[in-house]
Amino acid sequence: MASIDIVGIRKAYGALQILHGIDLTIRDGEFIVLVGPSGCGKSTLLRMIAGLEDISAGEIRIDGRRVNDLPPRDRDIAMVFQSYALYPHMTVAENMSYSLRLRKTGREKIAAAIDGAASILGLNTLMERRPKALSGGQRQRVAMGRAIVRAPKAFLFDEPLSNLDARLREQMRGEIKKLHHSLSATSVYVTHDQIEAMTLADRIVALNGGVVQQVGTPLDLYDRPANLFVAGFIGSPAMNMIEGRYRSDRVSAWVELAEGLILPLHKTLQRAGIDEEEAADVEDGAAVTIGIRPEHIFLDPGVGGFEATVELIEPTGLGTILHLRLGGVSFKAFSLERSDAAIGDRLSVSLPPERLHAFDAADGVRLI
Amino acid sequence: MRKRQIASTVAHRTAIVLYIAVALFPLYWLLKVSVTPNDLLYTEGVRLWPSRTGFEHYIFVLKHSDFPRFFANSLIVSGATAIIVTVLAATAGYALSRFTFRGKYWIVALMLLTQMFPLVMLVAPIFKMLSPLGLTNSLTGLVIVYVAFNVPFATFLMQSFFDGIPKELEEAAMIDGATRFRAFRQIILPLTLPGIAATLGFVFTAAWSELLFALMLISSTAASTFPVGLLSFVSKFSVDFGQMMAAGVMALIPACLFFLLIQRYLVQGLTAGAVKG
Numbered sequence: 295m296a297s298i299d300i301v302g303i304r305k306a307y308g309a310l311q312i313l314h315g316i317d318l319t320i321r322d323g324e325f326i327v328l329v330g331p332s333g334c335g336k337s338t339l340l341r342m343i344a345g346l347e348d349i350s351a352g353e354i355r356i357d358g359r360r361v362n363d364l365p366p367r368d369r370d371i372a373m374v375f376q377s378y379a380l381y382p383h384m385t386v387a388e389n390m391s392y393s394l395r396l397r398k399t400g401r402e403k404i405a406a407a408i409d410g411a412a413s414i415l416g417l418n419t420l421m422e423r424r425p426k427a428l429s430g431g432q433r434q435r436v437a438m439g440r441a442i443v444r445a446p447k448a449f450l451f452d453e454p455l456s457n458l459d460a461r462l463r464e465q466m467r468g469e470i471k472k473l474h475h476s477l478s479a480t481s482v483y484v485t486h487d488q489i490e491a492m493t494l495a496d497r498i499v500a501l502n503g504g505v506v507q508q509v510g511t512p513l514d515l516y517d518r519p520a521n522l523f524v525a526g527f528i529g530s531p532a533m534n535m536i537e538g539r540y541r542s543d544r545v546s547a548w549v550e551l552a553e554g555l556i557l558p559l560h561k562t563l564q565r566a567g568i569d570e571e572e573a574a575d576v577e578d579g580a581a582v583t584i585g586i587r588p589e590h591i592f593l594d595p596g597v598g599g600f601e602a603t604v605e606l607i608e609p610t611g612l613g614t615i616l617h618l619r620l621g622g623v624s625f626k627a628f629s630l631e632r633s634d635a636a637i638g639d640r641l642s643v644s645l646p647p648e649r650l651h652a653f654d655a656a657d658g659v660r661l662i
Numbered sequence: 663m664r665k666r667q668i669a670s671t672v673a674h675r676t677a678i679v680l681y682i683a684v685a686l687f688p689l690y691w692l693l694k695v696s697v698t699p700n701d702l703l704y705t706e707g708v709r710l711w712p713s714r715t716g717f718e719h720y721i722f723v724l725k726h727s728d729f730p731r732f733f734a735n736s737l738i739v740s741g742a743t744a745i746i747v748t749v750l751a752a753t754a755g756y757a758l759s760r761f762t763f764r765g766k767y768w769i770v771a772l773m774l775l776t777q778m779f780p781l782v783m784l785v786a787p788i789f790k791m792l793s794p795l796g797l798t799n800s801l802t803g804l805v806i807v808y809v810a811f812n813v814p815f816a817t818f819l820m821q822s823f824f825d826g827i828p829k830e831l832e833e834a835a836m837i838d839g840a841t842r843f844r845a846f847r848q849i850i851l852p853l854t855l856p857g858i859a860a861t862l863g864f865v866f867t868a869a870w871s872e873l874l875f876a877l878m879l880i881s882s883t884a885a886s887t888f889p890v891g892l893l894s895f896v897s898k899f900s901v902d903f904g905q906m907m908a909a910g911v912m913a914l915i916p917a918c919l920f921f922l923l924i925q926r927y928l929v930q931g932l933t934a935g936a937v938k939g
Contacts, residue, residue, distance in 0.1 A: 346833050367839040379830035383852045393838035440838070 296357035296447035296480055297322045298343060303352035305338055305504075312338050313504040315352070320448075323478045329491040329527070330501035336484045339501070340450050343482060345369050356447055367396075372441035376453040378433045380425040380440075387421040390439045411439040414473070431462045438470075442477065451483040455490065467493060488528050492516070500524045518651075522658035525585045525651060531615055533585045534625035537655060540580045547576075549584055549652070553621035555600065557584060558647050559662065576662075581655035588615065588628035590649035599642035604635050618643065689914075696720070696907035703904060719908035728883050729909050732891030736870060737916060739801050739887055743808040744866040747816050750809070751861055752854070755820030756846060760829060773814040781811070785878045798879050804887070807879065808869045816861050823857030824850070859924035867917055888913050 298320040305313040313335045320326050328336040341347040343354055345366035354361050361369050372393075380389050387408055394404045412418045415435045425433055434454065441449055451470075455463045471494055474481055485491055491498050492512040500507040500515060500523070508520040512528075519525035525533045538549040538557070547559040576582070592599070593616070605624070606617035613630040618641065627643060635641060652662040695703070696719055698712040706712060723729045757763075758770065788807060789798065797803030827850055835845035851858075873889040880886050886894075888909070895906035 344833075344837060346836075365841070366833070366836045367841065369837075371837065373834065373837045375830045375834060377828055377830050379828065379834040381831065381835070381849055392835070396839035396844075440834075444838075 298448060298480065298482070299353075299355040299358075300339075300343070301353045301355070303339065303342060303354065304350045305335065305342065305347065306350045311504060313342075313350075316501075316504075316506055318499060318506065318509065320480060320482065323480055325474050325481045325483065325494060325496045326499060327483045327485060327491040327495035327497075328499050328501055329485055329488060330507075331527070332486060334501045335504040336486075336501050337452055340373075340452055340482060340484045343448075344371055344373050344450050370447045371450055372444055372446040372448075373450040373452065374437045374441050374454040376456055378425075378437040378454075378457075380433055380436055382425050385422050385424055386417060386428070386436050386439075389425070389436055390443050393440070393444050407443045408439070411443045414442070414476075415439050415469075430458055431466065434458060434462075434466060438473070442473070446479075448480040448482065451481065451485075453485055454483075456485070456487070463490075470494060488530065492528070498528075500527060502527075518660070519585075520660050522583060522585070522653045525653065525660075529587055531588045531626050531628060533587050533651070534591075536584045536586075536623050536625065538582055538584050540576050540578065540582045540652070540661075542576070542578055549582060549650075551584070551621070552623060555621060555623075557645060557650065559650065559652070582661060583653045583655045583658070585651035585653060586625075586645050586649055588626040590646060591625075591627040592644045592646060593627060593629050593631070593633075594642055599644040601640050602643050604637055604639045604641060607633060607635065607637065609633075616641070692907050692910050695903055696911050698904060700904055719904040720912070723905050723908045723912070727891075727905070727909075728886070728894070729888070729891055729912075731884070732886050732888040733912070735801060735885060736887040736889075736913075739804050739808065740866050740869040740916075742801075742805045743812065743869040744862050746805070746809050747812045747865045748820075748858055748861050750813050751816035751820045752851075752858060754813070754817045755822075756824050756850070758817065758821045759824035760832075773817065776811070776814050781874055785874065788875070789878060792879065799882050799885050801885055803879055804876060804885075807875050808872065812865045812868060816865055819861055819864070820854070820857055823854050823860075827853050863921055863924055866920055870913075870917055 298318075300316055300318040300320070303313055303316040304311070316339060318326075328339060330336050338347055342349055343356075345361065345364060349362050356369060356371070381392065384392065390408045390411060391404045394407060399407075408421075409418075412421060415438060417432070417435055417439055420428065420432060420436075425436065428436065434457075437454065454470075455466050458466060467490060470483075474494075483490075483494060495512050497509060498512055498515050499509050502523045508515055508524045510518075515524055515528045519528060519533075522535065526535065536551055538551040541548050541550055549557045549559060551557060600620050602618040602620040604616055605619050608615040608617070609632070613628055614633040616627045616629070616633060616635065618625055618627055620643070650662075651660065653660050694711060697715040697717065698706075699714060699716045699718060702712050702714060758766070792798050792803045792807070795803075797806065831849050831853070832840075832842070832845040835849045836842060840848065871889060872887075876887045876890045877893070880890060883894075892906055892909055892913075895902045895909065
């Protein structure tokens with residue numbers, strides 16, 4: 295097992311910049327998830343660690359050793375591809391033993407290694423089959439098996455579950471997590487699915503436009519997103535974003551929303567550990583975006599609520615997603631309660647100040 | 663509804679049968695004339711099968727003509743051309759499919775350009791080039807010319823086969839510990855066998871039936887290929903149809919054998935199951 299250091303990594307195809315200077319230290323045994331929308335450069339970064347893409351600038355070190363110019367075969371890493379990339383003309387056993395055969399491992403050792411991997415992954419009965427005779431889930435397991443037989447320094451996963459159906463994806467997600475617990479192997483996992491990121495990661499690296507937006511534990515990103523991008527990307531249903539103006543006097547701070555609605559910020563400031571005096575750094579009258587997660591909106595709080603109109607009701611079984619309109623602002627609320635509201639009903643809602651996030655409306659950076 | 667279905671099936675089958683009949687009739691005629699004795703050739707008029715058949719044309723062609731030599735020459739030239747072209751096209755096609763390199767665009771453009779001129783235009787300059795090198799009247803010269811003219815198309819053909827193989831496969835192999843060449847040899851090449859078979863077959867038959875260059879570059883009987891040899895049955899005053907057809911039938915045999923050999927690779931989709939799907 296090994297640590298991976300990524301220092302000032304850049305990637306450009308001609309004039310097109312894909313990665314703009316990525317710095318990241320992956321600790322030994324850590325499970326890192328690179329998450330972001332398509333085209334954000336997450337797969338490119340993973341392929342650079344694997345040695346499948348040239349590095350335009352910067353340095354990658356595996357276990358302290360600079361690997362920029364090492365071919366993939368000398369980096370001692372294993373990779374699981376989105377398409378699985380199983381060798382179609384080889385049986386499952388041959389697929390799994392290929393890397394060991396290339397390394398001239400002894401026959402008994404190979405047999406032991408693939409037996410071990412096969413029983414971990416439940417592949418024992420399939421060893422003589424060709425990939426085309428396997429189901430999607432089985433192929434996925436073989437791809438995993440091919441990676442683990444070798445006990446490499448690090449595992450790289452490039453969206454390994456995105457070709458599976460939802461149920462299988464959930465099951466394999468659990469298995470990957472268990473596997474990581476038992477092998478405690480350094481892993482870098484690329485996905486665009488924030489649920490996978492949240493459930494699997496020790497730390498998440500949120501990428502957008504080739505720039506790291508935030509690095510932190512899943513709950514860090516959920517509780518204190520560093521900017522609007524992370525706030526909108528992590529969490530489902532997505533965080534509500536409401537435009538407003540920051541106001542403060544010497545006593546308190548609040549946000550004016552459209553149509554004269556006022557959101558007090560007092561407790562938000564306290565939670566953020568910011569003195570209200572300090573918060574006055576944010577210019578009075580500055581345009582801000584207020585974020586609140588649908589699951590943090592209280593329905594029927596009794597006193598002190600706003601009157602909102604129900605526009606749409608989406609029952610999820612687990613709870614209910616309500617699409618609400620408050621003046622000119624649309625937002626969603628999620629409740630574990632089954633709602634008996636009907637479209638057009640008026641509901642009282644409250645946005646608890648301690649659950650509010652405030653971002654600079656211009657550059658999206660978190661303010662409070 | 664059912665009637666309509668039957669009618670459409672009948673029409674469909676009829677069309678296929680008609681097509682096959684039209685396509686295969688010349689072959690049938692070739693066979694028929696080759697077994698018709700000379701004395702019946704003009705006396706019986708147009709008949710689908712002669713009243714008496716014999717193999718005298720075959721025996722004559724094999725025993726008393728230079729045809730066996732032409733045949734051997736053709737086999738050498740076509741075989742060598744097919745193998746050399748396939749090796750060059752496989753490596754070049756792989757490079758075009760997988761790598762970006764300086765001048766790639768121009769190389770492809772030049773290769774396309776070579777395909778645009780009618781060959782007749784090029785006969786004279788090529789003769790002029792090969793003559794001082796002593797490559798006229800030689801099978802080597804012919805192989806060089808055939809290779810040069812077949813490589814571009816064969817390269818594009820191979821490239822399309824490589825394009826159809828996901829590049830993750832060799833990436834996986836390289837991560838597993840293979841060099842790029844080893845990944846090419848152990849992973850990609852076995853999956854490209856249908857493409858290689860198709861290319862071999864295509865180039866072999868193209869070289870086998872080539873007449874223009876063979877005629878222009880070769881004047882000695884010793885180095886003639888069989889299409890040139892067929893012309894030797896045409897003399898100033900008569901055409902020996904029986905012998906010509908017998909030679910033609912025999913010339914079909916290697917091409918048929920060749921396709922019989924490679925047909926298993928032509929129909930097989932070996933890449934099934936490599937990736938999702």
